Amino acid sequence: MIELVSRGRCITCDRCIAACPTNVFDRGPDGVPVVARQSDCQTCFMCEAYCPTDALFVAPNVAPLAEGDPLRDEQYLESAGLLGSYRAEIGWGHGRTPGARLAVGPDLHRPTATTPKGP
Amino acid sequence: MIDILDLTADVLVVGGGPAGAWAALKAAQAGADVLLVDKGYLGTSGATASAGTGVWYVEPEAKAREAAMASRENLNGHLSDRRWMARVLDQTYANINELAAAGRYPFPRDADGAELRKGVQGPEYMRRMRAWLKRSGVRILDHSPVLELMTDATGAVAGVAGHRRQIDQPYRVRAGAVVLATGGCAFLSRALGCDVNTGDGALFAAEVGAALSGMEFSNAYAIAPEFSTVTKTAYYSYASFYREDGTVLDGAGSQRGRSVIARELLHARVFARLDKADAAVQAAMRLGQPNFFLPFDRMRINPFTDRFPITLLLEGTVRGTGGVRIAGEDCSTGIPGLYVAGDVATRELICGGFTGGGSHNSAWAMSSGTWAGQAAARHATALGPNARRRKLTAAGRTGLRPTGAAADTIAELVRAVRAETHPYDKNYLRRGDVLTASLATLNEHWADARAHLRGADRLASRQAAAMLAHARWMYTAALARTESRGMHKRLDHPESDPGRRHRLIVGGLDELWSSPDPVRPHTPLDLAVA
Numbered sequence: 189m190i191e192l193v194s195r196g197r198c199i200t201c202d203r204c205i206a207a208c209p210t211n212v213f214d215r216g217p218d219g220v221p222v223v224a225r226q227s228d229c230q231t232c233f234m235c236e237a238y239c240p241t242d243a244l245f246v247a248p249n250v251a252p253l254a255e256g257d258p259l260r261d262e263q264y265l266e267s268a269g270l271l272g273s274y275r276a277e278i279g280w281g282h283g284r285t286p287g288a289r290l291a292v293g294p295d296l297h298r299p300t301a302t303t304p305k306g307p
Numbered sequence: 308m309i310d311i312l313d314l315t316a317d318v319l320v321v322g323g324g325p326a327g328a329w330a331a332l333k334a335a336q337a338g339a340d341v342l343l344v345d346k347g348y349l350g351t352s353g354a355t356a357s358a359g360t361g362v363w364y365v366e367p368e369a370k371a372r373e374a375a376m377a378s379r380e381n382l383n384g385h386l387s388d389r390r391w392m393a394r395v396l397d398q399t400y401a402n403i404n405e406l407a408a409a410g411r412y413p414f415p416r417d418a419d420g421a422e423l424r425k426g427v428q429g430p431e432y433m434r435r436m437r438a439w440l441k442r443s444g445v446r447i448l449d450h451s452p453v454l455e456l457m458t459d460a461t462g463a464v465a466g467v468a469g470h471r472r473q474i475d476q477p478y479r480v481r482a483g484a485v486v487l488a489t490g491g492c493a494f495l496s497r498a499l500g501c502d503v504n505t506g507d508g509a510l511f512a513a514e515v516g517a518a519l520s521g522m523e524f525s526n527a528y529a530i531a532p533e534f535s536t537v538t539k540t541a542y543y544s545y546a547s548f549y550r551e552d553g554t555v556l557d558g559a560g561s562q563r564g565r566s567v568i569a570r571e572l573l574h575a576r577v578f579a580r581l582d583k584a585d586a587a588v589q590a591a592m593r594l595g596q597p598n599f600f601l602p603f604d605r606m607r608i609n610p611f612t613d614r615f616p617i618t619l620l621l622e623g624t625v626r627g628t629g630g631v632r633i634a635g636e637d638c639s640t641g642i643p644g645l646y647v648a649g650d651v652a653t654r655e656l657i658c659g660g661f662t663g664g665g666s667h668n669s670a671w672a673m674s675s676g677t678w679a680g681q682a683a684a685r686h687a688t689a690l691g692p693n694a695r696r697r698k699l700t701a702a703g704r705t706g707l708r709p710t711g712a713a714a715d716t717i718a719e720l721v722r723a724v725r726a727e728t729h730p731y732d733k734n735y736l737r738r739g740d741v742l743t744a745s746l747a748t749l750n751e752h753w754a755d756a757r758a759h760l761r762g763a764d765r766l767a768s769r770q771a772a773a774m775l776a777h778a779r780w781m782y783t784a785a786l787a788r789t790e791s792r793g794m795h796k797r798l799d800h801p802e803s804d805p806g807r808r809h810r811l812i813v814g815g816l817d818e819l820w821s822s823p824d825p826v827r828p829h830t831p832l833d834l835a836v837a
């Protein structure tokens with residue numbers, strides 16, 4: 189679920205408010221979006237992809253994180269390289285190669301036939 | 308609340324996933340004035356936008372096409388139709404090539420520089436579609452869910468009513484024709500990108516008299532890490548499955564062994580590890596679908612070496628095949644002025660009773676979108692300017708206009724629908740007595756909702772009504788099909804019955820009915836008999 193809107197990074201461009209398919213954000217009084225309906229978040233990561241300043245973080249969990257979880261801590265996320273990591277991987281943003289250009293996935297019908305390694 | 312916004316269009320498209328986007332584009336190319344409205348945002352909303360998508364893109368060579376058509380006929384219960392498959396292969400080939408050129412989609416290239424066009428990344432695909440629609444003059448209203456259809460004096464569909472939720476303003480559109488492209492129904496299961504897919508379009512269509520088909524093929528479940536939403540079952544073909552104590556779960560697999568996983572999950576946890584992927588496959592997975600790795604990277608799990616717990620999330624008709632019955636090659640519904648495209652329509656014509664992952668769905672979305680958009684434009688042109696002067700009647704019932712005292716029972720209804728549709732021992736591993744009991748419970752909720760449901764949040768009211776209707780059509784069809792075929796497996800009827808190789812129509816809202824489709828699928832089996 190959406191867990192972080194960084195006040196320091198946000199440039200109040202409204203893009204996430206428009207792009208979130210389940211309308212999770214409201215525009216705060218100073219323009220910085222607020223997570224008004226976290227329980228509607230469908231954990232689709234799209235707001236991260238659309239934020240031009242990597243100000244948002246979506247934890248992969250379907251339930252909200254507990255107070256004090258590192259994935260809610262901006263400094264931790266920044267140092268772990270997680271802020272903006274999805275946008276970087278799909279190659280969105282100035283000067284990047286769109287990930288679509290490189291997206292050649294594995295063969296999905298014939299997995300390599302190694303036997304499971306057991307416990 | 309602000310005063311109602313009144314709009315007009317030749318063609319009104321409901322839903323901005325790939326099906327709606329192609330419908331709008333093709334209607335605009337045919338010269339129509341097009342308005343597209345989406346519950347969320349065209350570009351991020353729907354089952355495609357957040358995922359990676361294989362496309363049924365097959366070179367127009369006889370042998371390759373024959374193989375493509377034959378490949379799934381056994382799996383799908385021989386309910387698909389060769390004529391429709393051939394049309395979809397042709398149309399998809401043309402559309403993908405158009406997406407590369409006019410749509411400016413950046414396909415990957417092979418070593419010789421040739422573009423590989425068998426797949427698209429959802430976020431890039433839908434962002435390009437949005438830009439392309441804008442260049443083509445299509446007007447787009449985001450965060451503007453449709454709540455109901457409007458009909459004229461003859462019963463033809465002549466517009467829609469909805470709500471602009473970010474500014475709390477109701478709106479109404481008068482249109483020559485309406486294309487429904489609202490996607491399937493995943494019952495708010497949190498499967499990636501699918502919470503907008505609550506089956507709204509099927510409810511709207513049924514309220515003006517359209518029928519549904521293939522609703523028994525509605526129990527798709529996808530593998531995801533237990534704590535997450537990211538479903539990419541195809542990648543689990545590289546996985547081994549384990550019990551909590553680390554022993555291998557025999558017979559479990561991403562395709563045919565999924566029911567083994569479901570059975571185990573009823574009483575224990577199941578773990579997976581992608582230990583069949585070598586280094587080259589691992590790298591390709593990351594390039595192919597970066598978001599598959601988000602849950603792992605963020606939780607510091609290495610899915611190739613660590614065992615992680617998994618679950619099965621219901622994807623209902625999103626990766627099932629049932630939907631509004633198609634009455635003609637133009638994706639008409641039998642109701643004048645109403646067309647359907649993508650997951651809201653039945654996909655049996657090319658998928659029969661099975662789809663799972665992979666390529667047919669996206670091909671269907673763009674092909675049916677094309678035909679529906681073009682036909683809607685023709686219909687609107689034939690009506691001329693008079694189309695916009697018709698007197699409109701609202702068609703919405705349950706959730707909007709209760710027959711008795713209004714009550715906000717949304718939360719309770721959603722809970723009830725989930726309790727009858729999500730559990731593996733009700734919907735996945737189906738049995739006649741269990742289905743009968745579930746249907747009876749759902750019918751009671753429907754009677755109550757028809758009489759009382761109206762919440763302050765009109766969209767949520769309608770979503771609850773749509774999911775409830777969907778669940779009832781599903782189980783009505785599942786009970787009527789007393790055999791196993793395609794993805795519909797009955798524990799009490801484990802075999803296929805050759806006498807039942809026909810499609811099944813269901814319909815109705817307060818009273819439900821079902822009957823065999825008089826139109827036979829056109830398959831090699833039928834040709835052999837003829």
Ligand SMILES: Cc1cc2nc3c(=O)[nH]c(=O)nc-3n(C[C@H](O)[C@H](O)[C@H](O)COP(=O)(O)OP(=O)(O)OC[C@H]3O[C@@H](n4cnc5c(N)ncnc54)[C@H](O)[C@@H]3O)c2cc1C
Nearest residue numbers: 322324325326346352353354361453490649650666668669
């Ligand atoms: C994880 C995942 C992976 C998949 N992978 C593949 C694949 O590899 N290959 C393949 O072929 N298929 C795949 N599919 C299936 C494919 O995504 C769908 O078939 C496809 O998205 C259908 O397109 P659509 O436009 O009909 O519906 P969607 O893409 O679901 O779009 C529906 C749109 O309608 C809007 N809407 C809903 N209700 C309303 C309303 N009341 N008013 C206005 N708008 C509304 C929604 O907001 C949404 O934008 C996958 C599906 C999932 C979930």
Ligand code: SF4
Nearest residue numbers: 208229230232233235
């Ligand atoms: S993850 Fe998806 S649903 Fe959640 S806030 Fe971001 S865009 Fe909205």
Ligand code: SF4
Nearest residue numbers: 198199201202204239
């Ligand atoms: S998209 Fe990013 S920068 Fe723009 S308003 Fe949202 S958080 Fe702020």
